[in-house]
Amino acid sequence: MIRLPAPAKLNLFLYITGRREDGYHNLQTLFQFVDFGDELSFTPASGLTLSPSLPGVAPEDNLIIRAARLLQTHTGCNKGAHIRLTKRLPMGGGLGGGSSDAATTLVGLNRLWQLGLSDHELATLGLQLGADVPVFVHGRAAFAEGVGDIFTDAAPPEPWYLVLNPGVNVSTPAIFTDPDLPRNSPVMSLEQRLNSPWQNDCEALVKKRHPEVAKLLSWLLEYAPSRMTGTGACVFGTFNSRDAAERTLNHAPDGTVGFVARGCNRSPLLTALSAQ
Ligand SMILES: C[C@](O)(CO)[C@H](O)COP(=O)(O)OP(=O)(O)OC[C@H]1O[C@@H](n2ccc(N)nc2=O)[C@H](O)[C@@H]1O
Numbered sequence: 001m002i003r004l005p006a007p008a009k010l011n012l013f014l015y016i017t018g019r020r021e022d023g024y025h026n027l028q029t030l031f032q033f034v035d036f037g038d039e040l041s042f043t044p045a046s047g048l049t050l051s052p053s054l055p056g057v058a059p060e061d062n063l064i065i066r067a068a069r070l071l072q073t074h075t076g077c078n079k080g081a082h083i084r085l086t087k088r089l090p091m092g093g094g095l096g097g098g099s100s101d102a103a104t105t106l107v108g109l110n111r112l113w114q115l116g117l118s119d120h121e122l123a124t125l126g127l128q129l130g131a132d133v134p135v136f137v138h139g140r141a142a143f144a145e146g147v148g149d150i151f152t153d154a155a156p157p158e159p160w161y162l163v164l165n166p167g168v169n170v171s172t173p174a175i176f177t178d179p180d181l182p183r184n185s186p187v188m189s190l191e192q193r194l195n196s197p198w199q200n201d202c203e204a205l206v207k208k209r210h211p212e213v214a215k216l217l218s219w220l221l222e223y224a225p226s227r228m229t230g231t232g233a234c235v236f237g238t239f240n241s242r243d244a245a246e247r248t249l250n251h252a253p254d255g256t257v258g259f260v261a262r263g264c265n266r267s268p269l270l271t272a273l274s275a276q
């Protein structure tokens with residue numbers, strides 16, 4: 001049996017620099033992982049099964065099963081596995097939970113089935129499942145360009161974050177097809193980006209469409225520099241200590257769901273793999 005983490009990511013900044021002919025957008029974003037997320041275990045079996053299933057997601061649509069099938073088809077491998085999922089990340093929260101589950105599945109089954117695929121091959125396969133899968137396979141904090149699949153490793157500070165979930169589901173395709181989305185941020189070097197104020201080009205639009213996001217973000221901004229991750233809905237505040245982040249969580253408006261986690265430039269997935 002192999003047990004591996006599927007951590008969340010944060011987009012520390014996210015700029016949209018253009019729209020391609022296929023409708024996808026060119027981005028400049030800084031990905032960092034946190035030490036909080038889902039967990040998966042892989043046990044050899046004859047078929048391919050996943051438990052428990054996720055509410056509202058048919059097993060064959062689950063990115064975990066889709067990743068496993070993709071690996072079988074790509075390599076011609078007919079081995080099976082039973083996969084157990086401990087789901088902690090909110091779905092559709094901008095934390096990349098589904099993409100991280102898919103990446104951990106590719107990496108975990110590559111080991112369990114002894115397929116010997118390189119990280120580069122796994123990341124290329126993963127891109128078919130979602131734009132964020134390659135960075136989770138890559139496992140190091142990175143400045144990403146293109147549709148989010150061209151990486152330059154980066155080493156931003158590793159503060160404590162308070163991540164809050166406004167509890168609304170933001171549709172990524174709906175944000176990317178909204179005519180009001182700004183799409184003309186200038187292309188800058190990593191150096192220039194690191195040294196300019198960090199922003200998320202989706203934030204104003206998501207706040208307009210979802211007042212719950214605007215409300216929670218303006219509350220969090222009273223305590224710490226804060227932004228939205230990905231296309232939302234989650235927002236994160238940056239703190240110098242775990243204690244300060246936890247105290248803020250304890251003050252949060254009644255019913256607010258969130259967690260405190262440390263930023264990691266080396267993904268907990270890579271750390272677990274090298275310990276095994
Ligand atoms: C914006 C980010 O959250 C940044 O981390 C991600 O790139 C989104 O990743 P994701 O949720 O895995 O997105 P995907 O499932 O690949 O794409 C969902 C939809 O978002 C839009 N999309 C996504 C990524 C991108 N670079 N340009 C886009 O226009 C496309 O309409 C696509 O149909």
Ligand SMILES: Nc1ncnc2c1ncn2[C@@H]1O[C@H](COP(=O)(O)OP(=O)(O)OP(=O)(O)O)[C@@H](O)[C@H]1O
Pocket residue numbers: 054056057061062063064090091092093094095096097098099100101102132172230231232
């Ligand atoms: N294993 C999975 N975990 C979460 N969502 C899944 C999974 N498999 C399929 N999905 C589907 O993918 C959708 C997006 O899930 P995910 O949690 O990755 O969103 P997200 O955090 O907004 O990602 P991103 O930051 O990449 O936009 C879900 O609403 C769900 O329907």
